[in-house]
Amino acid sequence: MKDTIERVTNARCTGCAGCFNTCPEGAIDMVLSREGFYRPVVNHDLCTDCGLCLKRCPELSWRAPLVPPPAVYAAWSTNDEVRVHSSSGGVFSELARRILDQGGAVAGCAWNERWEPEHVLVDSWDGVARLRGSKYIPSRMGSVIRQIETLATNKEEVLFCGTPCQVAAVDIALSRKARAKVVLADLVCHGLPSLKAFRQYVDHWFGGDLQSYEFRAKTTGWSASRVRARTRSGRSYDVRVSGDPFQRAFQVYHVSMMEACYDCRFQGGARAGDVTLGDFWGVPGEWRDDRGVSVVLANTAKGRSLVEEIAALGLIELHPSDFATAAKGNPRLLSGLRHKPLLRSVFMRGLVGGIPFPTMARLCFPWLRIEQTSRMLATPRGRRIFFSKVRRLITTLSP
Ligand SMILES: Cc1cc2nc3c(=O)[nH]c(=O)nc-3n(C[C@H](O)[C@H](O)[C@H](O)COP(=O)(O)OP(=O)(O)OC[C@H]3O[C@@H](n4cnc5c(N)ncnc54)[C@H](O)[C@@H]3O)c2cc1C
Ligand code: SF4
Ligand code: SF4
Ligand code: SF4
Incomplete structure (x- = not known):
């Protein structure tokens, strides 16, 4: 065997x-x-x-590297167009811009013609625009690691951006010579929901007529970002994240995620990237801005010098912060563990057994709500939040 x-x-x-x-x-x-x-x-x-x-x-x-604690920053692109079209503060695009200016290439996640994400290599600013924005479904890596190895051994600088598990894969796979020319940027990662569920959701809601789709459009700002889509026949869809069934299954009920994401070994300690990028949800008031603020961890000397370089060039605003502030409201910086709802196996068995996502969502959401509420009521903090919500509801409804 x-x-x-x-x-x-x-x-x-x-x-x-x-x-x-x-x-x-x-x-x-x-x-x-x-x-x-x-x-x-x-x-x-x-x-x-x-x-x-x-x-x-x-x-x-993969073993978490033995490195000193990262330098932590709040940062954002000084280019408003970039910032508004990025999921957080647009730091990824500015790192990419610098690598392109040095004659290098950038690997990241782009939509393909079937509305499925895949990792591609680009060498132009228009190419970077295709990579911009989070796609909350698995990205097909294809042969991108082999392509990076070839470019980097030929002395070309390459920036790779992806989830921490993808970044760990690139880190392990590259030869020492190639790795020296590559900058790895890993994302703070909530997890990945099922691509099968996404296909069924898109077919049901948009009927194969999709023209554009954004998981996190900043129509009403960064902190209240929305799912925005348009069909070729001119229908537009613009709802808050918690109002979209696909996002609710993923981000609110955590029921559609890949098994490994409930116990992710690539987060919670030292990370695989030279740089880590995420949302700075707990950003101090003086830097809060609803166009989006990135949390940036510079994990290695290479990562730190690139981040400081783009700040010195005026491509980003960069403000030193600390890990405790960055981790506020961003639990994935602290731990890769996440509670797996009991109903996840029912939900997945339904999907595997041929029950389409919209039907599974309709069947499971009321039960998930009950499961989530009872978990909340089991802790003193959860009870406080629950009763303050009830009080707010009563105040709103009372004449
Ligand atoms: C699945 C997923 C979960 C995330 N969860 C969190 C979280 O819990 N907390 C948090 O603070 N931040 C999270 N992020 C990161 C955040 O959404 C932004 O991607 C990040 O802050 C970079 O933003 P930006 O404005 O610098 O650039 P953007 O232009 O928004 O980022 C684009 C980069 O993200 C990469 N990317 C997009 N989709 C994927 C994908 N499916 N797989 C791999 N790479 C992808 C692209 O390659 C590109 O390089 C998550 C991102 C993803 C993709
Ligand atoms: S690397 Fe390929 S050939 Fe080698 S053990 Fe794995 S599958 Fe087999
Ligand atoms: S985690 Fe899965 S896809 Fe990645 S290298 Fe291991 S077996 Fe292959
Ligand atoms: S949560 Fe962990 S295992 Fe899941 S996609 Fe993100 S990095 Fe990979």
Whole structure:
């Protein structure tokens, strides 16, 4: 029996494609699982049992680096156009701009023509615009790691941006020579919901007629961002995040996420990126601005010098902060653990069994609300929040 990557269970695999990019025999394919997440499948006729995929799998091999605590900043792009079209403060685009100015290339997540995200390499400012903005579904990595290795060994600077598990995969897969030319930016990561559920949601709500889709449009500001879409026939959709069923299943009830995201080993301690980017939800009042503020962790000397460089060039505003302030309202900086609702398995069994997402959402949401409320009532803090909400509701309704 060959010892391959198939021993990484569905509960632990993140779909990062580190194994796919490493296999010298092309024996690994990445396919969508029945739950809607990318998984490797090994062709045993091609596999030579070399064991390389196991060595390059972050789930098996990644160890949090021993590095000093990061330098922490609040930051935002000084270009308003960039800032408004980015999910947070637009720091990613300005890092990308600097790498392009030095003749380098940028790898990140773009929509393809089927409205599914995939990681691509770009070498122009128009290309960076395709990467801008969070897409809260799994991004197909394809052969991007191999492409980065080729560019970087030819001495080209490359910026890679992705989820912490993807960044760990790139970090492990690159040769030492290539890694020296690459800047890795990992995102603070809530988790990834099912691509299968997203396909069904898009088909149901937009009927294959989608022209544009944004998970986090700043129509009413950064802190109250909205899901915004347009169809080719001119219909527009613009709702708050908690009012959108797909986002509610993901961000409010946490029921549609990949198994590995409930116990993510790439967050909560030292991180794989040279730089970490996220939303600075707990930003101190003097820097709060509803066009968006990024939290930036400079984890390595390379990351820190690039961040300071773009600040010195006037591409971003940069203000030193501290980890405790940054972690306020951003639990993924503190821990990769998240409560898994009891109903997650029911929800996923429904999806796997062929019950479409809109039906599962309708069936599960009332029960999820009950489950969430009873969990809330089990802690003193939760009870305080619950009763203050009830009091607010009574005040609003009373004549
Ligand atoms: C799935 C996911 C969950 C997140 N959860 C949190 C969170 O809990 N807390 C928090 O503070 N921040 C979270 N973020 C990060 C945040 O949404 C912004 O992406 C980040 O702050 C960078 O913003 P920006 O304004 O600098 O640039 P933006 O232009 O908004 O960021 C674009 C970058 O994000 C990358 N990206 C977009 N979608 C994906 C994807 N599906 N997979 C991999 N990379 C992607 C692109 O490659 C691009 O490089 C999450 C992002 C993603 C993708
Ligand atoms: S053991 Fe080697 S040949 Fe087989 S799948 Fe893994 S990397 Fe490919
Ligand atoms: S390398 Fe990534 S995709 Fe491959 S088995 Fe490991 S976690 Fe899964
Ligand atoms: S939560 Fe962790 S495992 Fe899940 S996508 Fe984010 S980094 Fe990967």
